[in-house]
Amino acid sequence: MIECRAPKNSEEFEQYYHLRWQTLREPWQQAKGSEKDELESQAIHRLIIDDKQQVLAVGRLHFIEGNQAQIRYMAVAESCHGQGYGRIIINALEQAASKFGVRSIHLNAREGALGFYQRLGYEGNTVSHLLYGTIKHIAMEKPVILNSQQLIEEVNDLVDTWYSTIPLSKAMAINITSYDYHSLITTCDLAFNKNLHNTMFAGSIYTLATLTGWGWVHCKLIELGVVGDIVLADANIKYCSPIEGIAYAVTDNENKVLELLKFKNLRNEKINVNVNVYSGEKIAARFTATYVVKPKKKS
Structure with a gap:
């Protein structure tokens, strides 16, 4: 086995x-x-x-x-x-x-493995380099099918909201890479958010996690048909390891969606959200936050 x-x-x-x-x-x-x-x-x-x-x-x-x-x-x-x-x-x-x-995966295939990758849907015939001056490599690419993880219209609007109301989010180039109605995944520009140690600035990690949690609550309110203001009430972050490459913030699937149903009462309510910031598959930071939602009647 x-x-x-x-x-x-x-x-x-x-x-x-x-x-x-x-x-x-x-x-x-x-x-x-x-x-x-x-x-x-x-x-x-x-x-x-x-x-x-x-x-x-x-x-x-x-x-x-x-x-x-x-x-x-x-x-x-x-x-x-x-x-x-x-x-x-x-x-x-x-x-x-x-x-x-x-959205797309690239690789440099050794000439002898070209057929293997072609059978898996990779395309390309341009020589990328010669390893050790003798081993020819071919540049190949394949689009990634995201299945149900397509971004809904409301999520695309969320990025516009961030950029127009929070200038730092635009400077950091925070973007949403995936939302499947359960988990929200975001990333940001690698070069802009590096510190003098060539790792991701702690403030950028915190901001990315904060907006990811905020954005998850925002999407859930839209799905519930609730209009309201979302405010960060309390937060804690634990930095586990440096981030040298591209970071991804992911809302924890343990976030309780049922807690959001109480917002239908049109009272100020709290929701706890967990966000993990990844470097590769390694959790580099754990963020826990409490957001207050102030529902208001639709006009």
Whole structure:
């Protein structure tokens, strides 16, 4: 029995990177460590592991600007070729990309793997580079189908509301990448929000989380047909780790939608919202807030 998931511990990561090196670097006499780059901590990692805890296939996805992502370091153990493990890894990475609102995925395919990626819907025939001067890579791309996570009209209007009433949101280039009537996902410009350490400014993390929670309540009120003002009453944030790459703020699905039904009473009410800010799949900040909603009668 096999399982496809993220590595859970240091031992699995050790196997994960070893398979990368063994498949993609050792045949070209490259040293251990050459299978990694500076984006590892920001990326989404997937492996296939069997019931003996042996890693059989690996792949990585990292985010780039403009709702795009790139797949790299695809590797399958030589003894497992032809068993469909590569397809399983790609599907898992595409599902993760869809969760964060990615619109297109890019990759540079080795010439020998071109047919594999074409069968999975990737297109392109331009040579991107020669690795070590000998291994030809072809630039390929595939659009991501977001299924039910299409942005509703009210969510698009939400960004306009932010930009027109909160100048900082426009300067930060905060945007919504996904909303599925349960969870709201936002991101912001990478370059503008970096501090002197080249990581995301704590104030930007706080602002992104605050507006994400506010926006989730805003969308829920629209769905309930309630008109009202939303005010942040209390908030707490825990910074868990630095964010070196693109950040995504995600409302926690445990937010209780039923609590919002009380707003129908047209009284000032409170709603608690949890937001996690991610770097890759790692939670970099946990934000908890209480918003007060002041309903008002429709004119």
